[in-house]
Amino acid sequence: MKIIQITLANLLFFIGLQNINAQSITNDKFSFANDRKINIGVLVYDGVEIVDTGGPIDVFVKANNMTNKYRIYTVSATDKKQVVMDGGTMNMVSQFSIFDAPQSDILIIPGTSPEIVATISKDKKMMDWIIKQNEKTQITMSVCTGGLILANTGLLDGRSATTHHWSLDELRSHKKIKVKEETRFVADGKFLTGAGVTSGIDTALEAIEIIHSKDFADNIARGMVYDRYNEMEFLK
Known part of the structure; x- marks a missing residue:
């Protein structure tokens, strides 16, 4: 009996050690600054989907209300900072454009209709800006068809992703991307790709969990009356 107890104790210690190591490995992937606020840059453009944009922003605003850790701002894809959002129902005036925006720690690329994606993906200045920002981001995130914009930069080549x-x-059609389906988001290295519209909330909550903790992210989800663990079976 005594031998069994010792074995069990050693097993529990080993499991605990494995959990500590897993946490350490996760933390080592990211290096967010402690001496300043974390920059959250949200790319916006004419026709950008409203919930794709507002969902993640709301998550980070609520996290900021609790921590004062974030600087959240929008970045227009052109030097014209007034953006007409999806359906022409809302106008947004972004704080920055791609010509004067600061370096993002987390870059968020919301989606829109595939037709608009095809058009704006031909904007070399915007695409080059995404690539340049990505060089120093800790997390690069897309929402919905924002994943197609990100795919068109080539940054997702060799990665798993969704849209x-x-x-x-x-x-x-991007043969170097490992496409995942029936999932709300995919995390591969520093890239987080959300499946569509409301999944931008899930993707932002995942970033919050990475930075803070699961309990912290769950608390924000409860405050938003949002079930971050719902399944995708309804699509079948």
């Missing part, structure tokens, strides 16, 4: 379920075939 809106209606645009998965378009993502599959």
Whole structure:
């Protein structure tokens, strides 16, 4: 009996050690500054989807209300800082443009209709800006068809990623990307890609969990009356 107790104690210690090592490995992937606020840059452009944009912003605003740790701002894709959002129902005036925006620690790329994605992906200045920002981001995040914009930069080559379920075939046309479906988001290294619209909330909560903790992210989700653990079976 005594031998069994010792063995069990050693096993529990080993499991605990494994959990500590896993936490250490996770933390080592990211290096957020402690001496300043974390910059959250949200790329916006004419036709950008409202919930793709507002969902992640709301998550970080709520986290900032609790921590005062974040600097959240929008960045227009052109030097015209007034942006007409999806359906022409809302106008936004961004704080910055791609010509004067600070370096983001977390870059968020919301989506829009595939037709607009195809058009704006031809904007070399915007695409080059995304690539340049990505060189120093800790997390680069897309929401919905923002994943197609990110794919068109080539930054997702060799990575796993997802996008809106209606645009998965378009993502599959990028042969170097490992396309995942029936998931709310995919995390691969520093890249977080959300499946569509409301999944931007899930993706932002995942970033919050990385930076703070699961309990912290869950608390924000409860405050938003949002179930971050719901399944994707309803799509079948």
